[in-house]
Amino acid sequence: MQNNLQEFISNIPKSDLHVHLDGSIRIETLIELSKRAKLPLPSYTVEGLNELVFKDQYNNLVEYLNGFALISPAMQTPENLERISYEFAKDNIAEGVSYVEVRFAPHLHINDKQNIDEVLLSVNRGLDKAKQEYNQKPEVKSKTVPEFNYGIIVCAMRYFTKGFSKFLDHVLTTHQNLNLNSIVAITSYDLVKACVQVRDKYNLPIVAFDLAGEEADNPPIHHRDAYHFAHKNFMHLTVHAGESTGPDMIFQAVTELYPERIGHGFYLFSKNEIADPEIKGKDEYIRKLVEYIADRRTTIEVCLTSNLQTIPTIKEIKNHSFSKMLKANLSTTICTDNRTISKTNVTKELMLAIQNFNLDKNSLKDLIINGFKRSFYPGSYEEKLDYIRQIRARYDFLVKQYCDVL
Numbered sequence: 001m002q003n004n005l006q007e008f009i010s011n012i013p014k015s016d017l018h019v020h021l022d023g024s025i026r027i028e029t030l031i032e033l034s035k036r037a038k039l040p041l042p043s044y045t046v047e048g049l050n051e052l053v054f055k056d057q058y059n060n061l062v063e064y065l066n067g068f069a070l071i072s073p074a075m076q077t078p079e080n081l082e083r084i085s086y087e088f089a090k091d092n093i094a095e096g097v098s099y100v101e102v103r104f105a106p107h108l109h110i111n112d113k114q115n116i117d118e119v120l121l122s123v124n125r126g127l128d129k130a131k132q133e134y135n136q137k138p139e140v141k142s143k144t145v146p147e148f149n150y151g152i153i154v155c156a157m158r159y160f161t162k163g164f165s166k167f168l169d170h171v172l173t174t175h176q177n178l179n180l181n182s183i184v185a186i187t188s189y190d191l192v193k194a195c196v197q198v199r200d201k202y203n204l205p206i207v208a209f210d211l212a213g214e215e216a217d218n219p220p221i222h223h224r225d226a227y228h229f230a231h232k233n234f235m236h237l238t239v240h241a242g243e244s245t246g247p248d249m250i251f252q253a254v255t256e257l258y259p260e261r262i263g264h265g266f267y268l269f270s271k272n273e274i275a276d277p278e279i280k281g282k283d284e285y286i287r288k289l290v291e292y293i294a295d296r297r298t299t300i301e302v303c304l305t306s307n308l309q310t311i312p313t314i315k316e317i318k319n320h321s322f323s324k325m326l327k328a329n330l331s332t333t334i335c336t337d338n339r340t341i342s343k344t345n346v347t348k349e350l351m352l353a354i355q356n357f358n359l360d361k362n363s364l365k366d367l368i369i370n371g372f373k374r375s376f377y378p379g380s381y382e383e384k385l386d387y388i389r390q391i392r393a394r395y396d397f398l399v400k401q402y403c404d405v406l
């Protein structure tokens with residue numbers, strides 16, 4: 001029974017709406033690219049890196065973030081970005097992910113060799129190459145299986161310091177007289193403007209804007225102008241919120257940035273994590289916030305393994321707030337966050353969701369379809385509806401094939 005369920009999940013068309021490109025690099029590729037560019041790694045074998053960097057369990061967020069610092073230097077040329085993106089798409093396709101929205105922070109990759117146009121074009125070239133290869137297959141062309149498609153989400157950094165990237169070092173030096181909050185706000189605004197220009201100039205599927213990086217002490221409000229600009233330029237909006245801060249920061253994110261989706265939202269129900277001393281009736285505050293999110297169908301991008309790794313106090317997946325999200329009828333979708341750093345994939349995350357949260361047949365189908373419905377699909381609305389129809393049809397076909405698994 002278990003094997004059948006696993007097989008069913010790996011066969012159904014899946015989406016991943018929250019996954020970081022850098023955190024999903026193949027370890028073999030990281031080693032090869034680092035060796036070639038003489039970049040330091042604590043080990044040059046897969047086993048060594050698995051032991052020292054990409055662990056099954058992390059002690060804290062800092063340890064989790066260590067891996068990113070080693071990966072970023074290998075993502076500084078157009079060739080490397082294209083290859084990493086191509087392999088990323090291939091890995092998704094191989095486990096039956098039909099639609100992926102991959103996110104990354106372009107500012108971490110700008111240097112003397114590549115400007116923002118080249119960074120975004122390189123990532124798109126890699127993704128598109130894998131897409132074209134897959135969509136050539138006869139079973140895709142005949143619409144027996146849904147095509148593979150993708151969108152790109154650009155992340156502004158909510159915090160940075162010297163050493164994050166050549167470009168950000170330059171930004172810090174240029175604005176020496178400003179405080180970091182002002183620099184972050186200007187940089188975020190500059191990024192969204194540039195991304196809209198690149199999107200329109202080359203017709204790239206840059207679909208949304210996001211904030212990444214440490215949440216604590218780096219509130220969403222500094223990015224209000226950037227989000228407003230994105231909104232006015234028909235860019236979709238998502239935001240990391242409630243991954244390491246409490247309900248009041250989720251509140252600020254939704255009431256200042258108006259996102260359509262929230263990354264993580266793990267602490268949505270945690271009244272003890274409310275930092276603002278002005279908030280008195282905490283239960284009522286959370287109740288209203290949850291209602292607001294439920295009623296607007298703001299979708300929570302849930303990343304179970306990643307949260308378990310960065311928030312060790314969860315201890316077991318069962319304790320994850322996903323159970324409360326389901327109970328409150330929130331719009332949710334299961335995502336990976338980082339395929340390599342979290343050592344996971346969409347199939348594994350869905351298995352965890354099914355096994356730990358009593359998902360029945362109907363709720364699993366709703367969860368899967370919701371990932372496509374709440375996507376920022378880059379085609380027209382009509383094309384999106386047609387795509388969802390194909391996904392549903394394929395899903396229903398597979399349910400019949402595996403009728404006894406759930």
Ligand SMILES: [Zn+2]
Binds near residue numbers: 240263
């Ligand atoms: Zn994330």
